[in-house]
Amino acid sequence: MADTSCNLDGTTAGGSNLPASSIALMAIGCGVVAAGSYLAQPLLSIIAPDVGLPTWAASWTVTLCQLGYCVGLLFLAPLSDCVENRQLVLGTMAFLLLALLTTAVASTAGAFLAAAFAIGLGSSVVQMMVSLAAHCTEPSRRGLVVGTVTSGLLAGILLARPISSLVVTQVVWRDVYLFDASVLTMLALPLARFLPAYRPETPIRYAKVISSLWTIARGSRSLQRLSLSQAFLFAAFSLFWGAAPFALRARFGMSDFGLALFALAGAGGALAAPLAGYAIDRGLDARTRAGSVVLVAAGFALTLSPSVYVWAFAAVLIDAGVQISHVTNQKAVLSAPPSIRSRCNSLYIAFFFFGGAAGSAVASSAVMAGWSWVIGLGVFAAVSAGFVHASRCRLCTGDFWKSDGKSLDALNRHRLHADSGRSGNA
Structure with a gap:
């Protein structure tokens, strides 16, 4: 294993920034991991009868993956503030590998759903990698690096559906999970070699880390606003991709293969992430x-068009907009002090994923009521995010921790509490 360590100033032990090869590996890793949670979405009609899952409960598969992901964000990802990060990433990937293999051999509904939850739990490793990339990058380049790594995350989510739809035409659905597990295994080997090591300067006991989450969430108005604005946009994203397949079938007679190609075209929006990171590194937040x-x-307004090509362009715009906002917000969140950076990121991601769950929940009802309802809800969510963005001018800066006095006071109180706890144990 390469002896590459990360300094507190965002450089590796040799004084340089995180190598491009490591950044690329992290981006690919995020994509492969994220895809695992969404592989089942287009295959539910095939998987459900095979494992004895009722048709009405088939959607629980994706729901449990998302629930497991949120649990992992709140209870596994904060371990980045407690232990050495490279070993944490590799250990969590090993757990995810076991979950994928269990899913591939599951023969009952209970076993399959439990494995789906475990996949979501292990998928929280993507945010561990994002935090590690932020730790090991100097502030002037952090936006570009975070944008590059997270572009892999969105690409994995968007590509999972077309890939599984195409692969399952040649093999059985279980092979899709075996294929994902094999790719993850091949990726883990170079990650083990090239990921930098990062150990928190002042590790905190796990119990104190978990108990501090509420203190941080309650004390930072800026974190609350960044999370809320992204929750609105991610709700719009989930609403569109939950409703679009129904509309595309009804309006354009699109087949499963056509839907796969449409989702593949929409994945082009992920390319906006590095560009957004480049812009915010130059103060264009x-x-x-x-x-x-x-x-x-x-993007939602363009779906008024009767052209399927305009719809594909609209999908790219929606994906790009959500990704640009996420990279901008996450770069601000990751400007938090290193001692609490991973916890802030976990809170941010977990909160906006609840927005995504809300968008998914209303997608079917909205499209049944008429596509105009989908457009209205999507535009409303986007405008609401705009109002949240504009509510406080301090959000125009990347490093909001320096201007949010209440946040800083709350974090300082938490630090003092943690320090006193360590002194008492000593």
Whole structure:
């Protein structure tokens, strides 16, 4: 294993930034991991009868993956503030590998759903990698690096559906999970060699880390606003991708293969992430946030068109807008002090995923009521995110921790509490 360590100033032991090869590996890793949680979505009609799952409960598969992911964000990802990060990433990937293999051999509904939850739990490793990339990158390049790594995350989510739809035409559904497990295994080997090591300067006991989550969430108004704005946009994202397949079948007679190609075209929006990171590294945070809202709202409005090609372009705009906002917000969140950075990121991601769950929940009802309802809800969500963005001008800066006095006071109180706990144990 390469002896590469990360300094507190965001450089590796040799004084340089995180190598491009490590950044690329993290981005690919995020994509492969994220895809595992969404492989089942287009295959539910095939999987459900094979494992004895009632048709009405088939959607629980994706729901349990998302629930497991949120649990992992709140209870596994904060371990990044307690232990050495490279070993944590590799250990969590090993757990995810076992979950994928268990899913591939599950023969009952209970076993399959439990394995789906475990996949979501292990998928929280993507945020461990994002935090590690932020730790090992100097602030002037952090936006670009975070944007590059998280582009893999969105690409994995968007590509999972077309890939599984295409692969299952040649093999059985269990082979899809075996294939994902094999790719994850091949990826773990170079990650073990090239990921930098990072150990928190002042490790905190796990119990104190978990108990501090509420203190941090309650004390930071800026974190609350960043999470809320992204929750609105991710709700719009989930609403579109939950409703679009029904509309595409009804309006354009699109087949499963056509839907796979449509999702593949929409994945092009992930390419906006590195560009957003480049922009915010140059102080254009406010413009990228405003642009993200415009892109999402425009994407929904374009679906008024009767052309399927315009719909594909609209999908790219929506995906790009959500990704640009996420990279901009996450870069701000990751400007938190290193001692609490992973916990802030976990809270941010977990909160906006609840927004995504809300968008998914209303998608079917909205499309049944008429596509105009989908457009209205999508534009409403985008505009709501814009109002949240504009509510406080401090969000125009990447490093909001320096200007949020209440946040800083709360974090300082938590630090003192943690320090006193360590002194008492000594």
